[in-house]
Amino acid sequence: MSGERLDSEWVRSWCEQTSAALEALRTSFAERHGFPPGENSVLLATDESSKATDALVDHTPIPSDLTTLYWVISEVSMADVDCGYFIHSPATVAAHFREYGSVRLDDEMPALVFASDGGGHLFAVAGSAAYGGRPRLRGSTTSGPWPPAFRSSSSNSTKRSRTRIDHGAGG
Numbered sequence: 001m002s003g004e005r006l007d008s009e010w011v012r013s014w015c016e017q018t019s020a021a022l023e024a025l026r027t028s029f030a031e032r033h034g035f036p037p038g039e040n041s042v043l044l045a046t047d048e049s050s051k052a053t054d055a056l057v058d059h060t061p062i063p064s065d066l067t068t069l070y071w072v073i074s075e076v077s078m079a080d081v082d083c084g085y086f087i088h089s090p091a092t093v094a095a096h097f098r099e100y101g102s103v104r105l106d107d108e109m110p111a112l113v114f115a116s117d118g119g120g121h122l123f124a125v126a127g128s129a130a131y132g133g134r135p136r137l138r139g140s141t142t143s144g145p146w147p148p149a150f151r152s153s154s155s156n157s158t159k160r161s162r163t164r165i166d167h168g169a170g171g
Helices: 008-033 047-059 064-072 090-100
Strands: 040-044 073-078 085-087 110-117 122-126 136-138
Touching (some): 008 040, 008 064, 047 090, 064 073
Antiparallel strands (some): 040 073, 073 085, 110 122, 122 136
C-alpha cells in the first residue's frame, strides 16, 4: 500500500458513488440474474457505531485508517458485487477482537480483521502511528470495492453474480 492516509472526504465520496451504484444494481438485478438481490448497502456512521469506534480506539490496536473509515461508515454489505464484500461494523470488529484477539500478518504487528467476502476470505489491516508503521491490508484477495491503494486487478467468480463496482483513484 502507498504511504497515503485514508481521507474522510474520499470515504464520503466513495459512499455516495457506491450507494448510487448499488441502487442501480438493485433496480436491474432480478431481471438480469433471475432472482432478487441480497443485501447491498452502505450504512453511514451513527451515534451507536461511533461509540463502538471509540471502544475500538480505547481497547484495540486499531490503525488510524480504519478509524477514519468508521467515522464515516458503520458497515457495508455488497452481497451481489463480485463474490460479495462486507465491511464489518465496529461493534462486530470489537466483539471478534474480544473473542479471538488480533491476528498476526507474516510475523508483523497485530492486525484487526474488519472485512470479509463471500468466498470465506477475511481482510485484516495492521499499522498505526502507535506502531511506527503505515497501514497494511492483507487478505487472500484485494480485488473489489476497496480504496484505490488496496485494490488489485484480480477477479473472483461466483455462481450468484459477477457484478463489479470499481471506482478509480481519487473516487
